[in-house]
Amino acid sequence: MxxxxxxxxxxxxxxxxxxxxxxxxxxxxxxxxxxxxxxxxxxxxxxxxxxxxxxxxxxxxxxxxxxxxxxxxxxxxxxxxxxxxxxxxxxxxxxxxxxxxxxxxxxxxxxxxxxxxxxxxxxxxxxxxxxxxxxxxxxxxxxxxxxxxxxxxxxxxxxxxxxxxxxxxxxxxxxxxxxxxxxxxxxxxxxxxxxxxxxxxxxxxxxxxxxxxxxxxxxxxxxxxxxxxxxxxxxxxxxxxxxxxxxxxxxxWAGCEYFGIGPSAHGFINGRRYWNYRSVTNYIRYLSEGRLPVEGYEELTKKQKIAERILLGLRSEGIDTTAFKSEFGIDLLQEELRFFEELKISGYLYFENGRICLTTKGYLLSDEISVKLCSLIEKSK
Ligand code: SF4
CATH class of the missing domain: 3.20.20.70 (Aldolase class I)
Known part of the structure; x- marks a missing residue:
């Protein structure tokens, strides 16, 4: 939905x-x-x-x-x-x-x-x-x-x-x-x-x-x-x-699709992101002409999708490793286990029901941890 x-x-x-x-x-x-x-x-x-x-x-x-x-x-x-x-x-x-x-x-x-x-x-x-x-x-x-x-x-x-x-x-x-x-x-x-x-x-x-x-x-x-x-x-x-x-x-945070309506709103539909004009004047003009007020679209590459799934997952309820594997063909728990184990020992991370989750201390470093994980995935390809 x-x-x-x-x-x-x-x-x-x-x-x-x-x-x-x-x-x-x-x-x-x-x-x-x-x-x-x-x-x-x-x-x-x-x-x-x-x-x-x-x-x-x-x-x-x-x-x-x-x-x-x-x-x-x-x-x-x-x-x-x-x-x-x-x-x-x-x-x-x-x-x-x-x-x-x-x-x-x-x-x-x-x-x-x-x-x-x-x-x-x-x-x-x-x-x-x-x-x-x-x-x-x-x-x-x-x-x-x-x-x-x-x-x-x-x-x-x-x-x-x-x-x-x-x-x-x-x-x-x-x-x-x-x-x-x-x-x-x-x-x-x-x-x-x-x-x-x-x-x-x-x-x-x-x-x-x-x-x-x-x-x-x-x-x-x-x-x-x-x-x-x-x-x-x-x-x-x-x-x-x-x-x-x-x-x-x-x-x-789960990467689901949503409509964005109104000036400056962003949406994500049919695998494509779009963003509306950030101007009430343009917004009104486009719609008065019967056109969608979209300023741009973006199709995410696989690399961008992986980065987004990791960042949003780590910032919220964790990365679902089964879903990640079926979407991207990467078994995180096998390929990057050492990285996660080190973070776990330092108190930044824990595993729960197949998810990789950050602790409160880990949340503070969520951006850095995501960047590091993405670069490890890139290197191991
Ligand atoms: S300017 Fe408006 S939208 Fe921005 S924080 Fe203040 S009340 Fe909210």
Whole structure:
């Protein structure tokens, strides 16, 4: 079954660290929703009639800037042009400061059954540093009203290694989060993406980035606290209570196919990746002419597929060695056993039911381990 990602490209204000595609001029919201529906129709009927979708993820941007009526319009189109499986996971990203209990209840009536809330921190100075529109009180209120609106599958995003953050303030955010008990937590290390105001401030010396060692310490605190509280650390940045893993993201990590709809969205269909124009103007123009707004396609080579399967597998629930062997004809446990044994002895890796999995300590080195493994595979050919 496929996943369906819909990108809503509007935000009230750009956050300092963000490089996702979004614009703050909301004049064309209705036009974009019409165009997104046109793309859903094109992809759902002409190109992929009858595809069954069992995860829908409406991300952004700030999709919670959509009114319940606009969301209803969108979801009606999704249901009309795709076949949704029973119990489809339908997530919408929400920002504190843009939601009310009434809007969330109305979202629920459209069939949305999972919320992903951009909390980021419960510390005023950290939210201010990140350039978020909400304050700590609104972050807390967002999680409370999400439950009151009837959602029991809620994700909270947090960011760690924010300049100025200390062991104490991180602990404060984690404690507050655990009191509110969301079913799922995504914890990201602050990234200095090229071209963002944060990156420029780091380059000019206005902001000093924490060292990699500090990033690792914060990561270990987050992982330790959340796993002790009963969350499973099932991907480098993701933690879930039992039965609450994000089904949509699991598809990305397992290399499953998914549709990407909306400006800048990426998709992976029929073994080919595609990416849409990162421009609301181009996006609207293409769809008004009845064309898919695709800027480019890419067919992955075998080498790229191997690298991707290794990286995504090691960052999440491990590499399934049986599936890997049947897909690529490589028996990892036989051909690279020595490499894995060394990592296992050093505490970076373990074997479980035919899977090669990283420990928390191993997650910190997932990129390096993947690169090394790919180069060993290349050499042994
Ligand atoms: S609200 Fe989210 S998408 Fe919008 S600018 Fe901030 S981080 Fe980026």
């Amino acid at each position: 496929h996943g369906l990602y819909i990108h809503f490209p509007f935000c009230s204000k750009k956050c300092r660290y963000c490089d996702f595609y979004s614009v703050t001029d909301t004049v064309v919201i209705n036009k974009i929703i019409e165009s997104v529906i046109a793309e859903i129709k094109l992809r759902g009927t002409e190109f992929h009639q009858g595809e069954i979708v069992d995860t829908v993820f409406i991300g952004g941007g700030t999709p919670s800037l959509m009114s319940p009526e606009q969301l209803e319009f969108l979801m009606t189109a999704v249901r009309k042009y795709f076949r949704l499986a029973d119990n489809t996971e339908i997530t919408i990203e929400c920002n504190p400061g843009t939601i009310t209990i009434e809007s969330l209840s109305a979202y629920r009536n459209t069939g949305v059954n999972r919320l992903s809330i951009g909390v980021q921190s419960f510390v005023a100075e950290e939210l201010e540093f990140l350039g978020r529109i909400h304050d700590a009180g609104e972050a807390e209120k967002a999680l409370v009203i999400a439950s009151e609106a009837g959602f029991d599958n809620i994700n909270a995003d947090i960011i760690f290694s924010v300049p100025g953050q200390t062991a104490f303030t991180l602990e404060y955010t984690l404690n507050k989060l655990l009191e509110l008990e969301p079913a799922h937590i995504s914890a990201y290390c602050l990234i200095y993406e090229n071209g963002t105001p944060l990156f420029n401030d780091m380059k000019s010396g206005k902001v000093v980035k924490y060292s990699d060692e500090m990033d690792a310490k914060f990561f270990e605190v987050v992982s330790g606290r959340l796993t002790a509280a009963g969350y499973e650390h099932y991907e480098v940045s993701n933690f879930a209570l039992k039965g609450r893993k994000c089904q949509h993201n699991l598809k990305y």
